[in-house]
Amino acid sequence: MTKSSAIDVRGGLFTLPVLRLLSADLDELRDGLQGKCKEAPAFFANAPVVIELAALADKADQLDFVALKALVRDAGMIPVGVRDALGDLQKSRIADAGLAVMSGGESRSRPKSPEISSRPPARVIHGSVRSGQHVQVDGGDLIVLGTVNQGAEVVADGHIHIYGNLRGRARAGARGDGDACIFALSLEPEVVAIGDEYLVVETPNAALKGRAGRVRLADGCLMLEPL
Amino acid sequence: MAKIVVITSGKGGVGKTTTSAAFATGLAQAGFKTVVIDFDVGLRNLDLVMGCERRVVYDFVNVINGEAKLNQALIKDKRVNGLAVLPASQTRDKDALNKEGVRKVLDELAESFDYIVCDSPAGIEVGAQMAMYFADAAIVVTNPEVSSVRDSDRMLGILASKSRRAENNEDPIEEHLLLTRYSAARVDKGEMLSVDDVLDILNIDLLGVIPESQAVLNASNSGTPVILDEDSDAGQAYHDMVARFLGEEREHRFLTTEKKGLLRRLFGS
Numbered sequence: 001m002t003k004s005s006a007i008d009v010r011g012g013l014f015t016l017p018v019l020r021l022l023s024a025d026l027d028e029l030r031d032g033l034q035g036k037c038k039e040a041p042a043f044f045a046n047a048p049v050v051i052e053l054a055a056l057a058d059k060a061d062q063l064d065f066v067a068l069k070a071l072v073r074d075a076g077m078i079p080v081g082v083r084d085a086l087g088d089l090q091k092s093r094i095a096d097a098g099l100a101v102m103s104g105g106e107s108r109s110r111p112k113s114p115e116i117s118s119r120p121p122a123r124v125i126h127g128s129v130r131s132g133q134h135v136q137v138d139g140g141d142l143i144v145l146g147t148v149n150q151g152a153e154v155v156a157d158g159h160i161h162i163y164g165n166l167r168g169r170a171r172a173g174a175r176g177d178g179d180a181c182i183f184a185l186s187l188e189p190e191v192v193a194i195g196d197e198y199l200v201v202e203t204p205n206a207a208l209k210g211r212a213g214r215v216r217l218a219d220g221c222l223m224l225e226p227l
Numbered sequence: 228m229a230k231i232v233v234i235t236s237g238k239g240g241v242g243k244t245t246t247s248a249a250f251a252t253g254l255a256q257a258g259f260k261t262v263v264i265d266f267d268v269g270l271r272n273l274d275l276v277m278g279c280e281r282r283v284v285y286d287f288v289n290v291i292n293g294e295a296k297l298n299q300a301l302i303k304d305k306r307v308n309g310l311a312v313l314p315a316s317q318t319r320d321k322d323a324l325n326k327e328g329v330r331k332v333l334d335e336l337a338e339s340f341d342y343i344v345c346d347s348p349a350g351i352e353v354g355a356q357m358a359m360y361f362a363d364a365a366i367v368v369t370n371p372e373v374s375s376v377r378d379s380d381r382m383l384g385i386l387a388s389k390s391r392r393a394e395n396n397e398d399p400i401e402e403h404l405l406l407t408r409y410s411a412a413r414v415d416k417g418e419m420l421s422v423d424d425v426l427d428i429l430n431i432d433l434l435g436v437i438p439e440s441q442a443v444l445n446a447s448n449s450g451t452p453v454i455l456d457e458d459s460d461a462g463q464a465y466h467d468m469v470a471r472f473l474g475e476e477r478e479h480r481f482l483t484t485e486k487k488g489l490l491r492r493l494f495g496s
Contacts, residue, residue: 132384149380149428152384
């Protein structure tokens with residue numbers, strides 16, 4: 001900052017429309033784009049847009065990005081980048097076409113610790129989870145309004161709240177979130193797990209029986225403690 | 228419209244058939260036209276407990292396959308009016324049952340009976356699933372020991388997810404618990420789970436507690452539903468259970484050793 005410069009670099013956040021490609025066929029894409037532009041010509045005129053490949057996955061390998069770029073330009077928009085590209089091949093072809101490879105897509109599919117705002121809503125089970133039943137929640141928290149009996153299994157990517165006894169198996173933070181916890185009105189589990197750590201409870205601790213408790217991960221160690 | 232009640236448990240040997248016979252007899256005694264169906268194809272026992280084994284000509288599978296009319300297979304009870312038995316086949320296996328066939332038979336029975344009692348086989352395979360699929364109410368028979376309680380818990384999970392009512396998103400099956408072979412003396416000694424222990428795990432309505440009793444074995448051996456043995460503790464407990472099922476409020480008996488002594492003194496039995 002000592003020398004005055006012709007350029008000052010700053011960060012900026014922009015909201016850009018995202019074109020989500022559902023087909024890898026250029027003719028279909030052209031028809032689709034023209035249809036959209038007819039609906040709101042003013043909105044799309046000279047609008048910078050980001051092209052999303054998430055729905056195509058491997059099919060994007062065959063996509064001609066030079067032709068795609070021309071096609072979007074013909075429709076009156078300015079393509080600035082492509083997101084959710086899979087693999088180096090796709091990325092190099094996108095770069096060759098003069099488009100930016102935008103990050104966010106690939107890392108989002110396996111988040112280490114997803115933002116609270118991006119989590120799906122919690123799933124609520126009205127009643128007990130009985131022996132032999134298995135409840136799995138992808139992405140969010142699990143709330144059980146009843147007991148989780150012996151031989152039953154509950155799994156959630158987020159926290160697990162049990163308004164009853166935990167007598168079966170419970171696994172919170174199933175995608176590796178070590179901050180997830182298991183809460184229950186009485187902790188008498190067979191097996192508990194958080195992230196990749198698990199604990200087989202051969203002899204339930206009598207001090208935890210009949211009291212609200214929590215299971216959490218502390219320094220790689222699973223802790224069962226009363227609240 | 229007839230009410231379909233399944234007597235189920237998961238585990239074998241807990242008293243499903245004894246209960247089916249006593250419960251159906253009790254409903255008929257209360258004035259309801261009742262039929263009890265043996266779903267234990269290949270291991271039929273209900274006819275023995277009901278004392279009609281020598282009158283079986285056609286069976287449930289014959290009716291499903293269209294080899295006999297329902298009226299030819301139904302056996303009318305000679306002791307209680309309005310009670311009939313539909314026996315299982317002994318020479319076939321559970322694969323002879325299919326949903327469509329069972330539904331047809333139940334629909335036809337529903338035209339002339341108030342209650343259809345389904346005696347489920349043990350296990351959670353096709354026979355047990357056929358017995359519970361069409362049920363409106365379930366009586367889960369449980370012994371006060373851990374493996375029986377766990378199997379009942381499993382069965383309750385299946386009732387909540389694999390029945391016709393669950394699949395059509397209708398009101399769930401009414402769930403009732405019947406504890407059988409209960410010995411208050413052994414509970415006191417800590418050798419058996421208590422009523423509270425079992426209710427704590429299963430957490431459903433307790434319909435009754437049937438005490439462990441020599442009368443049950445005697446009744447099975449003589450082909451008389453134990454509910455007809457009015458002097459026995461088990462017979463009285465089944466009477467209470469039927470009354471509760473029909474909506475009457477009755478205090479639970481035979482739960483503690485002290486209480487049993489007191490009742491004995493009061494009633495002089």
